[in-house]
């Protein structure tokens with residue numbers, strides 16, 4: 070028996086006629102950069118997210134980076150970011166020339182601890198990144214409140230949150246600008262690299278449209294030193310086909326998440342995800358915590374169960390950022406990096422497979438004799 074972490078190929082198989090038709094449509098159109106397919110996806114995705122504008126770009130990192138640029142963030146500026154973020158979240162700030170200022174997450178939700186944000190604000194702070202880690206929305210209302218009081222922007226990293234809702238409204242335009250990745254393994258995934266920015270602000274949308282295309286609105290006239298970061302029309306066509314399935318696929322993820330929560334509750338060997346009352350997560354990742362995470366991971370693998378770690382090394386401990394923070398900084402991010410384990414979850418996983426993971430997990434944790442974790 071083998072239970073893969075995620076079966077992305079199954080998404081293609083389920084939508085094969087539609088995706089093949091999308092390929093064919095783009096191939097026959099003779100239009101291979103930007104054009105109507107990209108525009109159609111932008112309109113449909115903006116509509117799905119409840120945002121006024123969507124701009125397709127080449128990746129999630131670019132979506133974040135161009136958002137920073139469009140907000141005028143650059144050298145000398147600071148941007149508040151969770152200490153347990155994915156590296157791309159930090160890199161986007163660094164790429165814009167600004168400095169990431171890490172704030173620890175809440176140890177129960179894994180999203181930025183809103184009570185620690187104000188202490189990190191200085192006269193150089195320009196923005197707060199609200200990262201919706203694992204697909205669970207960050208607590209946006211207090212973050213937006215702090216931003217408003219201090220005159221800061223809120224950039225959402227929604228790369229894991231396609232279809233998630235915060236106070237009954239989909240992620241897409243709560244903050245000033247929202248960055249998306251359509252990396253193949255995301256809840257809405259392309260068949261290559263792709264990304265987008267959504268916003269209700271027409272000026273920001275226009276700036277990002279210009280930045281993604283050499284800093285040009287009118288061909289051969291360059292207003293700013295821009296980039297080449299356009300959403301590929303082939304990817305846009307595939308994403309249009311997959312967008313129709315997003316709600317159904319997210320519902321299957323949510324069903325698996327409730328099975329996990331139901332069958333694993335009361336197992337005090339590990340800590341289960343905590344969901345805020347006001348949120349419906351996209352369940353991009355279902356992470357549990359265990360003191361002997363690496364042993365647990367190997368034991369599961371011996372039973373054919375593939376797991377992943379999101380993420381094993383926090384950004385401040387990466388060589389890329391070496392020398393900027395003292396050893397022992399950001400203990401919660403470090404603790405999470407040592408203890409989190411992402412269980413298999415995805416729209417093409419069967420209910421039986423989820424139940425198997427639970428029973429194997431229960432039996433192998435018994436043999437690990439881990440101390441009981443605090444909840």
Ligand SMILES: *Cc1c(COP(=O)(O)O)cnc(C)c1O
Pocket residue numbers: 128129130131155157158200226228229250251252262263264
């Ligand atoms: C995937 C991801 C990104 C980056 O997306 P790419 O498309 O791979 O550049 C950024 N932030 C988070 C949280 C992600 O999960």
